[in-house]
Amino acid sequence: MNFSEVFKQTNQLCKVSPDGNYLATCVQYRLVVRDVNTLQILQLYTCLDQVSHMEWSSDSLFILCAMYKRGLVQVWSLEQPDWHCKIDEGSIGLVASRWSPDGRHILNTTEFTLRITVWSLCNKSVSYIKYPKACQKGMDFSTDGRYMALAERRDCKDYISIFVCDDWHLLRHFETETQDLAGVEWSPNGCALAVWDSCLEYKMLLYSLDGRLLSTYSAYEWALGIKSVTWCPTSQFLAIGSYDEKVRILNHITWKKLIELEHPATIANSKAVVYREVENKPVIGAEDLSIHNITMGSSLFNTQSKYEIAQLPVQLPVVRPDPDRANPKIGISAVAFSTDNRYLATKNDSMAQCVWLWDMQKLSLQAVLEHTAPVRCFVWDPRRSRLALCTGNNKLYLWSPAGCVAVKVAVKGDIQVQSLFWHCSGESLILLGKDQMCVCYMATDEKIG
Structure with a gap:
């Protein structure tokens, strides 16, 4: 796999167009649109204030930029860069803005959720939804x-x-x-x-x-x-x-x-594989069977793994919540099915360092990935049974039924990956740090069925 150079972004506002051709990022009050393959800048727009929310229309022709503090929404056109639209909600304020599925209406939610205003880009009509x-x-x-x-x-x-x-x-x-x-x-x-x-x-x-x-x-x-x-x-x-x-x-x-x-704290008497992240742990010798440096023959995983296969029974790290604090760190906060419906990934907040993988055909636990830091985000490949995740460091983690790997994000500078998402083709990943982003290109020879 290869990594692009690092680009600036603000508030993790970075999205690929639905047709997969463009990559839009917000840097303070500027909207930058790039070619997703070359990452060359195609359009540069200047908004009236720092952007709080950015979203593509369903046909990839327009981009919505919402500035909640100002109660403003600006819409930009890719086909006609000189055309733009401004929606001002005025004193009633703005807390949310999004496109309708047709990409020609904008739904704005006002402060205190008093109403939803539906704005039409076609005939400039306005509708209101109460309560x-x-x-x-x-x-x-x-x-x-x-x-x-x-x-x-x-x-x-x-x-x-x-x-x-x-x-x-x-x-x-x-x-x-x-x-x-x-x-x-x-x-x-x-x-x-x-x-x-x-x-x-x-x-x-x-x-x-x-x-x-x-x-x-x-x-x-x-x-x-x-x-x-x-x-x-x-x-x-x-x-x-x-x-x-x-x-x-x-x-x-x-x-x-x-x-x-x-999601038990102790895994025993299970056919599941427990992968444990190892940080900079040298391999003493080939006789040390406790460490499996897994090099995948599959083109999906061509990087040496930094996981260790733990021997059962395994005691997973558990953090018990403080009962005196609101929003306890306990319970299943994230659940996601793979695109082919074969696997389910889950995260239990009291074991935030772990991701659980379940086989939905056998209705049984397939694997557990244990990391040295809490998992921030995990997302399934839109074309394959492959999961990508990050833990807020400079590594990218990938799992497939063939195994899993931990890859250092090899870019100039140091990007701490806070969140990530797949390109719709499944051939690249967009990695987002606090105020940076880069693209990870997956090397694969496999044909997508």
Whole structure:
């Protein structure tokens, strides 16, 4: 693998266009658009203030730059660099801004979540949606871009409104059986809407497009409940990460629990492989069988590994939360399915140095990756069963069913990787530091099926 030179960025505002051709970064009040292959600057735009949020339109023709402190949104065109649009929310303020799926409407959420304003770039019309609820994930679009589900709060009760994105007319409006709704998320096939309660009450509700309640699931009572939710790409499974350090998988036929995945501090009597990161530990000799310097024959991994395969039983590092502090570091905070639906990656906050890999065909633990520092971010390759992760140091970590490697980010200077994401082709990774970014090019001869 190869690394590009290091470029500046601010607030980790760096995104690849949906068509995969461009890379946009924000540096203070400047928006820089580069060719994703050559990294040459194609366009340079100057915004009115430091950018808080940046987002590509779905067709890669426009870029939205939101400046929340000023209540401003500026839109830039790649095809017509001289054209631009400015939206000023005025004294009502601005806390969130995003594109609609068609890439021609902008949805702005005002301060105190008083309303959502829908601005049209086509005819300059303005629509208003009242009563949006301020919650973890109160808005979601269906994968096909036809519908928007919005959480609302009226008369101390939770509601869901479903809008048709073509003309923003209300399709369905119904009350939910939640005490304090925390999030909504469409299944990838658009047939079901997952709605879950706040962490104070364990409740997962599944609704159809017409507002019918399909199922209700609750694992336990009188304890902190749901912390993370994700659908698998085929919509067959819904994974629910909880504060009790377990992941529960619901199936799409009966919406009942298929399996409960536990995250024990001690791994014993398991077929799983535990990879333990080793920092600068020299290999004494070939007879030292406790250390496996794994060099992958596969072109996916052509760098010598810096992991050690630990012998079972293995005691994983556990940090118990302070009960007197808010937002306890406990429970499953991250859950992600691989693109082919074969694997599931999870992170338990009380064991923040570890990533757990589960085989969804066998419904069993495949591997555990233990690191010397807490894991900041992990993301699946969009084309292969390959996971990339970072821990806030100058290394990039990769796992596949063939094994795993730790690679030093070989660039001039020192970049501490805080987060990362894949290019849509799966052939490169964008690595983000505190105020820097670089591109990692994956050397592969494999054909993508």
